[in-house]
Amino acid sequence: ETDLIMASSLPQVHFWVGKHMDLFADAMEERTKGEVSFTRFYAGELTAVGRELDALQGGAIDVAAPLLAPYHEGAFPLSDVTQLPTVGTDAVSQTRAFQALMDSDVALVDGKTFHDYEIAAKQIHAWPVATTAAYAISFAGVVPKSAADLKGMPLRAGSALHTIFLSELGATPVSMPSSASYEALSRGTVEGTILSVADWRSYSLQDVLTYTITGVAVGHWGSYLAISDAAWTRLSENERATWTETARQIAIRNAELIQAQDTEVLEESKANGGTFADLSTLAPDLKATIERASVATWKRWVEQTEAAGHPGMATAKLWATLVKEQGGALPDGVETYLASAD
Amino acid sequence: MSHDVILLIVAGWFGVFLLLGQHVATVLFGTGIVGILLWTGPRVLNGVLGQDIFYTASNYSLSIIPLYLLMAQLLLRGGLVLDLFRVGHRLAGYRRFPLGVATLVIGGLLGAVSGSGAASAASLATLSAPELERVGYSRRFAIGLSAVAGSLSAVIPPSLIVIIYGAITSVPIGALFIGLLGPGLLCMLVYIGCLAVFEELRPGHDGTPDRPDQPEELERGALGASLFMIALMLVVFGGIYSGIITVGEAGAIGAFTALVGLTLMRRIGWRDLGRALADSAKISAMLMLIVIGAQIFARFLAFSRLPRDLLALAEPLVDQPGLLVAVLMATLFVAGMILESAAVILLIVPIVLPILQAANIDLLWFGVLASFMIALGLLTPPVGLSAYAAAAARRHPVAEVFRPATKFAVAAAVIVIGATILFPEIVTWLPRHIR
Amino acid sequence: MKKLHDRLGQFEWGLASVGAGLCLFTIMIITVLSVFGRYVLLVDLIPGGYNIIERMLFPLMVFWALPLAHRDGIFPRLELVSALLSRRLGTMIAILMLLVELAVFLFILWYVTQYALAGWRSDRAMQLGSGFFPVWPFIAMVPVAFGLMAIEMIWQIGRHIHHFAAGRAVPQVHGETATGAD
Ligand code: NA
Ligand code: NA
Numbered sequence: 034e035t036d037l038i039m040a041s042s043l044p045q046v047h048f049w050v051g052k053h054m055d056l057f058a059d060a061m062e063e064r065t066k067g068e069v070s071f072t073r074f075y076a077g078e079l080t081a082v083g084r085e086l087d088a089l090q091g092g093a094i095d096v097a098a099p100l101l102a103p104y105h106e107g108a109f110p111l112s113d114v115t116q117l118p119t120v121g122t123d124a125v126s127q128t129r130a131f132q133a134l135m136d137s138d139v140a141l142v143d144g145k146t147f148h149d150y151e152i153a154a155k156q157i158h159a160w161p162v163a164t165t166a167a168y169a170i171s172f173a174g175v176v177p178k179s180a181a182d183l184k185g186m187p188l189r190a191g192s193a194l195h196t197i198f199l200s201e202l203g204a205t206p207v208s209m210p211s212s213a214s215y216e217a218l219s220r221g222t223v224e225g226t227i228l229s230v231a232d233w234r235s236y237s238l239q240d241v242l243t244y245t246i247t248g249v250a251v252g253h254w255g256s257y258l259a260i261s262d263a264a265w266t267r268l269s270e271n272e273r274a275t276w277t278e279t280a281r282q283i284a285i286r287n288a289e290l291i292q293a294q295d296t297e298v299l300e301e302s303k304a305n306g307g308t309f310a311d312l313s314t315l316a317p318d319l320k321a322t323i324e325r326a327s328v329a330t331w332k333r334w335v336e337q338t339e340a341a342g343h344p345g346m347a348t349a350k351l352w353a354t355l356v357k358e359q360g361g362a363l364p365d366g367v368e369t370y371l372a373s374a375d
Numbered sequence: 376m377s378h379d380v381i382l383l384i385v386a387g388w389f390g391v392f393l394l395l396g397q398h399v400a401t402v403l404f405g406t407g408i409v410g411i412l413l414w415t416g417p418r419v420l421n422g423v424l425g426q427d428i429f430y431t432a433s434n435y436s437l438s439i440i441p442l443y444l445l446m447a448q449l450l451l452r453g454g455l456v457l458d459l460f461r462v463g464h465r466l467a468g469y470r471r472f473p474l475g476v477a478t479l480v481i482g483g484l485l486g487a488v489s490g491s492g493a494a495s496a497a498s499l500a501t502l503s504a505p506e507l508e509r510v511g512y513s514r515r516f517a518i519g520l521s522a523v524a525g526s527l528s529a530v531i532p533p534s535l536i537v538i539i540y541g542a543i544t545s546v547p548i549g550a551l552f553i554g555l556l557g558p559g560l561l562c563m564l565v566y567i568g569c570l571a572v573f574e575e576l577r578p579g580h581d582g583t584p585d586r587p588d589q590p591e592e593l594e595r596g597a598l599g600a601s602l603f604m605i606a607l608m609l610v611v612f613g614g615i616y617s618g619i620i621t622v623g624e625a626g627a628i629g630a631f632t633a634l635v636g637l638t639l640m641r642r643i644g645w646r647d648l649g650r651a652l653a654d655s656a657k658i659s660a661m662l663m664l665i666v667i668g669a670q671i672f673a674r675f676l677a678f679s680r681l682p683r684d685l686l687a688l689a690e691p692l693v694d695q696p697g698l699l700v701a702v703l704m705a706t707l708f709v710a711g712m713i714l715e716s717a718a719v720i721l722l723i724v725p726i727v728l729p730i731l732q733a734a735n736i737d738l739l740w741f742g743v744l745a746s747f748m749i750a751l752g753l754l755t756p757p758v759g760l761s762a763y764a765a766a767a768a769r770r771h772p773v774a775e776v777f778r779p780a781t782k783f784a785v786a787a788a789v790i791v792i793g794a795t796i797l798f799p800e801i802v803t804w805l806p807r808h809i810r
Numbered sequence: 811m812k813k814l815h816d817r818l819g820q821f822e823w824g825l826a827s828v829g830a831g832l833c834l835f836t837i838m839i840i841t842v843l844s845v846f847g848r849y850v851l852l853v854d855l856i857p858g859g860y861n862i863i864e865r866m867l868f869p870l871m872v873f874w875a876l877p878l879a880h881r882d883g884i885f886p887r888l889e890l891v892s893a894l895l896s897r898r899l900g901t902m903i904a905i906l907m908l909l910v911e912l913a914v915f916l917f918i919l920w921y922v923t924q925y926a927l928a929g930w931r932s933d934r935a936m937q938l939g940s941g942f943f944p945v946w947p948f949i950a951m952v953p954v955a956f957g958l959m960a961i962e963m964i965w966q967i968g969r970h971i972h973h974f975a976a977g978r979a980v981p982q983v984h985g986e987t988a989t990g991a992d
Binding site for chain 1: 418419420421422423425426430435545547549550618619620621624674677678809
Binding site: 106108185187192193194196197205206207208209333 | 848852853945
């Protein structure tokens with residue numbers, strides 16, 4: 034019998050915990066008939082947001098559920114690719130694309146696949162949890178009518194990619210963690226944020242966000258279910274196979290639940306007077322600015338990632354292909370840009 | 376080793392080293408490390424110590440602390456307390472009760488720009504205790520009253536305890552500040568009542584006030600300086616309340632305004648600024664080491680799952696939030712008597728948080744109450760830093776000073792906490808109306 | 811020996827007064843400027859100011875000020891029991907407390923040094939605006955601070971033993987009182 038210390042830096046109400054970590058642990062315990070069990074820790078009891086890799090490598094925990102890749106500053110340089118803007122994508126399609134990215138045998142650089150580059154050297158084994166639903170641009174009490182309205186507007190950025198996107202929009206990106214955004218939004222320190230609607234509930238943002246632009250995804254955040262190599266070797270061949278299969282299935286289930294929550298929160302917000310405007314219904318100059326910013330975000334991410342010595346272009350191309358295979362689309366101009374590099 | 380034995384060892388380590396006078400932060404580090412070593416073995420420490428120590432200190436919310444310390448330091452060095460005292464003294468007209476009230480009000484005003492109660496108590500004891508004696512109060516009562524007035528710095532927002540509570544629970548610090556305003560003002564009223572009820576006169580004093588030989592002339596600028604301080608208070612609270620700036624920004628702008636204002640009034644120079652900066656950094660560093668030690672200790676608590684066992688134990692109380700809160704408040708009062716206040720909040724909150732959430736207790740309301748209760752520990756024996764500071768400033772035995780000070784603290788605990796439990800709106804009404 | 815200790819004291823004073831003081835001053839100025847930029851100029855004057863304060867300036871301030879705060883004796887502790895003890899017993903217990911404290915700090919020092927080295931080897935980074943910046947130089951200040959405090963403890967132990975052997979009371983070098991969150 035193997036008992037593993039499983040920890041999340043997020044509380045149980047978060048969809049990556051209540052709708053992934055617990056489902057996964059329950060399923061594993063059931064499928065191995067208790068041969069593999071978990072002692073579960075929540076809400077940062079054992080490890081904090083962005084410190085999960087330290088905790089895994091240092092042996093403080095066996096399993097991180099999830100390992101929040103976007104908060105590990107600079108540690109997963111290619112994983113941010115899921116945060117690039119897309120069109121018509123949802124949690125399920127992007128989760129499948131992310132799984133395909135992890136499975137891909139396309140060599141990005143020096144014969145290394147995405148998995149080799151991001152995961153293998155870190156003394157962990159990892160599988161995608163569901164990606165979030167589409168990140169949308171939301172505002173608190175203001176309705177931008179034109180590109181000029183966005184000029185200099187302080188908007189909250191949750192990651193390096195958001196910062197790029199917002200500055201390309203002409204807005205003023207203010208970076209802060211999601212947990213600080215309720216206070217900042219309700220007191221006007223920032224006038225809007227980029228976040229998935231499903232995520233609003235974790236931070237009570239449905240009370241403050243009144244106007245949201247949909248139809249373009251400012252990416253989908255991805256994260257991993259990760260186990261340390263040391264713990265992995267304690268599992269039998271069969272248990273590992275069960276683990277891999279379970280991780281794959283629960284990620285998809287997680288995606289379905291996240292997408293359902295996205296719809297649910299959106300309907301709730303509408304019922305309370307919230308407005309959701311599709312990109313196609315916006316004033317032409319505003320729409321053009323958002324589209325231009327989306328393409329520029331791809332471009333700047335590739336350039337910055339390459340400048341830091343990582344295969345940004347090859348990753349972006351692979352991701353673009355996988356997104357389309359799952360029925361998603363890319364902002365106008367992205368394909369031209371990616372093709373221009375050949 | 377059985378888990379019960381480990382818990383005994385850990386509790387023993389904590390108690391023995393704390394009592395024998397080891398630094399509080401070291402006690403927390405030692406207890407946490409020994410606990411983790413015994414409970415899980417050394418392997419997990421690799422994943423705990425390095426990252427927890429750096430990243431606990433890498434926290435934006437806690438970076439607010441030195442800014443509020445800096446603002447208070449600058450005002451103290453600029454001599455504003457003295458001016459405030461002169462103005463209050465003048466308004467009170469050298470009569471006993473009004474002078475006592477003035478001391479409390481000055482303590483409250485000082486509290487509105489300072490987050491820490493010991494420094495305020497020392498300056499008030501130096502300035503007002505002799506005058507309070509002169510108008511007829513006994514020596515120990517005069518010093519005790521200065522300690523009480525000084526302790527208001529931890530009771531009236533801004534308060535460092537509240538910043539730490541907000542940082543570890545993610546309750547917005549701005550809302551906590553505003554929520555503390557009601558109980559803080561109520562506490563001042565209670566103290567004014569206590570002043571009338573508990574007053575102790577100098578032996579042989581017949582109760583008629585002495586006339587001072589010659590009321591000193593108000594120094595030029597004393598009134599202006601006092602008005603400046605009140606304006607500064609309005610900038611800080613107005614900014615937070617109107618939602619224009621966050622608490623951290625209010626601290627920075629407050630410190631900056633104090634710096635510019637005092638420099639223009641030629642009350643501070645480069646040397647004062649340097650000292651104020653260094654002292655604020657040192658005190659913050661000292662506090663942060665306690666925060667970091669408590670973090671390591673909290674990791675041990677998490678591994679031991681003690682908070683969860685405690686939650687199971689407290690199950691019957693969860694259905695009776697009133698009783699639960701009363702028990703917690705009594706615990707905090709006792710803990711606040713012996714421990715540094717930052718350590719109290721850091722030790723107790725992680726343990727009781729699951730219970731509070733299970734009982735559906737408003738974390739804003741609880742945080743305000745808890746911070747208030749812990750602040751009263753400044754006045755109670757055996758360790759009450761305001762009483763110590765005031766006694767030391769007047770070179771008087773602290774045991775004597777504790778007697779009146781404890782009476783005030785107990786009255787405030789019973790009346791203010793009681794009222795806030797019966798009428799939670801005292802805390803929650805204002806924060807609900809901020810933008 | 812005494813000279814070396816004084817030199818170290820000057821170094822710690824420089825770290826705290828100049829280094830940490832400037833960090834705090836910069837935190838204040840960055841915050842004031844970003845509010846000014848936001849409301850008056852409608853731009854982000856210091857992109858990534860939040861990250862700069864959180865990951866660079868505040869930790870630097872803390873770890874640079876710690877050794878001097880420790881040396882100046884402002885760390886709070888309970889003095890209840892020690893006040894009741896005889897002088898010799900009191901000094902003996904003080905030595906014991908210092909030895910345990912030193913052991914705890916050396917233990918921590920080992921781990922934080924490992925962590926700092928690992929950060930350096932893996933080029934640990936922090937987010938700064940839209941890019942990244944090395945964070946390991948800031949993490950490296952943690953072992954520096956704990957190392958300096960450990961040296962001070964060794965010095966204090968020597969001092970206590972010296973006075974104990976001579977049968978004298980250990981003079982209090984530091985007069986400052988703690989003014990913490992209280
Ligand atoms: Na205060
Ligand atoms: Na006390």
